[in-house]
Amino acid sequence: MWNKLSKFLEQIYPFVGLLILLVGLWQMLVVITNIQSYLLPSPVRVVQALGDMQWRWFYQAEATSIEIFGGFLLAASVGILLGITITWSNILRRAILPMLVFLNSLPKIALAPLFIIWLGYGIIPNIVIAFTTAFFPVVINTAAGVVEIDPNLINFAKSLRVPKWKRFFKIRIPNALPQIFAGLKTSATLAVIGAIVGEFVASSRGLAAVIMQAQGILATEAIFAALVWISVLGLGLYGLVALTEKIFMPWAQGIE
Amino acid sequence: MEAQNANRDKLIVLKNIRKSYESKEGSILAIEDITFEVEEGDFVVIVGPSGCGKSTLLKVVAGLLSFDRGSIKFRGKEISGPVRDIGMIFQEPALLRWKTVIGNILAPIELMGMNKKEYEQKAKELLKLTNLGGFENKYPSELSGGMQQRVSICRSLVYDPSLLLMDEPFGALDAMTREKMNLELLEIWRESKKTILFVTHSIPEAAFMADSVVALTDRPSRINEKITIDLERPRTLTTKTENKYDEYTEKLYQLMRGEFETEVAG
Numbered sequence: 001m002w003n004k005l006s007k008f009l010e011q012i013y014p015f016v017g018l019l020i021l022l023v024g025l026w027q028m029l030v031v032i033t034n035i036q037s038y039l040l041p042s043p044v045r046v047v048q049a050l051g052d053m054q055w056r057w058f059y060q061a062e063a064t065s066i067e068i069f070g071g072f073l074l075a076a077s078v079g080i081l082l083g084i085t086i087t088w089s090n091i092l093r094r095a096i097l098p099m100l101v102f103l104n105s106l107p108k109i110a111l112a113p114l115f116i117i118w119l120g121y122g123i124i125p126n127i128v129i130a131f132t133t134a135f136f137p138v139v140i141n142t143a144a145g146v147v148e149i150d151p152n153l154i155n156f157a158k159s160l161r162v163p164k165w166k167r168f169f170k171i172r173i174p175n176a177l178p179q180i181f182a183g184l185k186t187s188a189t190l191a192v193i194g195a196i197v198g199e200f201v202a203s204s205r206g207l208a209a210v211i212m213q214a215q216g217i218l219a220t221e222a223i224f225a226a227l228v229w230i231s232v233l234g235l236g237l238y239g240l241v242a243l244t245e246k247i248f249m250p251w252a253q254g255i256e
Numbered sequence: 257m258e259a260q261n262a263n264r265d266k267l268i269v270l271k272n273i274r275k276s277y278e279s280k281e282g283s284i285l286a287i288e289d290i291t292f293e294v295e296e297g298d299f300v301v302i303v304g305p306s307g308c309g310k311s312t313l314l315k316v317v318a319g320l321l322s323f324d325r326g327s328i329k330f331r332g333k334e335i336s337g338p339v340r341d342i343g344m345i346f347q348e349p350a351l352l353r354w355k356t357v358i359g360n361i362l363a364p365i366e367l368m369g370m371n372k373k374e375y376e377q378k379a380k381e382l383l384k385l386t387n388l389g390g391f392e393n394k395y396p397s398e399l400s401g402g403m404q405q406r407v408s409i410c411r412s413l414v415y416d417p418s419l420l421l422m423d424e425p426f427g428a429l430d431a432m433t434r435e436k437m438n439l440e441l442l443e444i445w446r447e448s449k450k451t452i453l454f455v456t457h458s459i460p461e462a463a464f465m466a467d468s469v470v471a472l473t474d475r476p477s478r479i480n481e482k483i484t485i486d487l488e489r490p491r492t493l494t495t496k497t498e499n500k501y502d503e504y505t506e507k508l509y510q511l512m513r514g515e516f517e518t519e520v521a522g
Binding site: 150152153155156157158159160161162166170171174175177249250251252 | 315318319320337338339340342343344346348350352353354355356364366367368395396397415
């Protein structure tokens with residue numbers, strides 16, 4: 001237990017050290033130059049803003065988390081299903097893949113006003129925007145993982161007369177797990193972007209809505225505080241995906 | 257030899273097998289006309305220059321590739337696809353990286369929809385036979401190449417096919433490990449009484465392992481000659497010091513020499 005803890009500390013102390021150094025430099029810079037707080041607030045002021053409940057941080061973070069996690073879960077499930085579907089049959093692939101490529105070539109941000117017209121104002125359209133931003137890498141990684149396989153794994157199963165559907169679920173899909181998780185990790189960061197973009201376009205609630213409000217009254221320290229919250233949510237989601245990966249793929253440990 | 261073994265069962269009989277495949281440069285003839293048979297319990301080695309179509313031939317026998325002409329009879333019955341009584345071992349171990357050693361060995365049982373529980377004991381015995389005891393819960397990535405190939409051999413033995421096809425199974429291993437694996441394989445063969453059809457491009461390996469060697473020509477493959485290797489069993493490292501062993505390898509080298517020259521010239 002202690003051994004594990006000390007190993008963990010050994011892993012993270014260079015990062016923590018650098019972080020403390022940078023924040024210290026930032027504080028010193030603000031004090032020395034006496035810069036206006038609306039241009040660059042000091043770290044101390046940002047921390048004060050984080051504790052200032054007039055911004056209703058928990059209420060705002062709740063909305064943004066629902067958008068991020070909801071969008072991500074949709075992207076993950078639809079993405080994995082679509083990725084599997086387009087590798088199962090050639091006809092389905094030829095029908096669906098060009099459509100996906102076309103949709104992905106659109107900047108998703110440009111679709112945001114449409115979703116707001118269709119779905120109204122609030123959390124739901126933002127979930128959809130997060131979903132559209134995040135789902136493509138899951139589809140592509142899942143499909144690539146299923147297709148790219150050592151042909152002898154398939155030959156091995158064929159020599160046992162294992163039917164196609166069973167080869168697919170017992171060999172191709174488990175073999176694709178590393179790539180599926182790579183896609184999910186990319187998707188996790190994109191879901192955060194999607195949710196924030198959605199809130200920027202139209203929202204009265206959420207961390208990006210706070211950023212807009214704070215900008216209006218030049219409360220720059222609240223913008224920084226909102227950024228801290230967003231990165232906490234983003235890291236939290238990424239960490240959950242990485243943890244799920246470890247649970248699903250115990251065999252891949254030590255590769256890092 | 258024919259008369260002497262006339263009463264033994266022919267396990268597999270290949271007749272006039274021809275195989276071509278399509279490539280960007282048009283149709284390529286890989287195997288021209290191959291006829292030979294393997295008797296039950298024999299260790300037959302197919303040897304030939306690299307790229308001559310040995311692996312293709314083995315995949316044809318495994319039912320993984322179709323062929324243009326000829327026939328393959330297994331236990332007297334014509335076959336045209338994979339048969340569960342024929343197992344295949346590849347040059348790369350082709351293990352399922354998400355399964356442990358024991359999970360890999362039991363994978364054929366699981367994939368064929370049989371009860372894994374009934375085979376656990378057998379899997380453990382196979383691990384012992386191949387000196388893998390204690391490794392059952394490791395993942396393939398934690399094993400050396402030689403150990404991975406042993407797992408792959410166990411995986412083919414667990415469901416007890418009578419014929420094992422081995423496609424240069426030790427080709428990716430270093431010389432020392434390879435020598436050791438050859439001895440281990442002969443031991444497994446002796447204990448399990450399997451029939452083995454083994455492909456290699458190593459002449460010493462062919463002469464050391466085989467009851468008989470089928471020497472192929474360069475592409476398109478034809479049979480150059482069939483040689484019976486009459487060395488005492490069980491074979492040990494001292495087998496390689498016998499004069500007869502040298503004579504066999506010399507003869508195989510001479511057969512191959514023509515092939516090597518065409519290869520260099522081409």
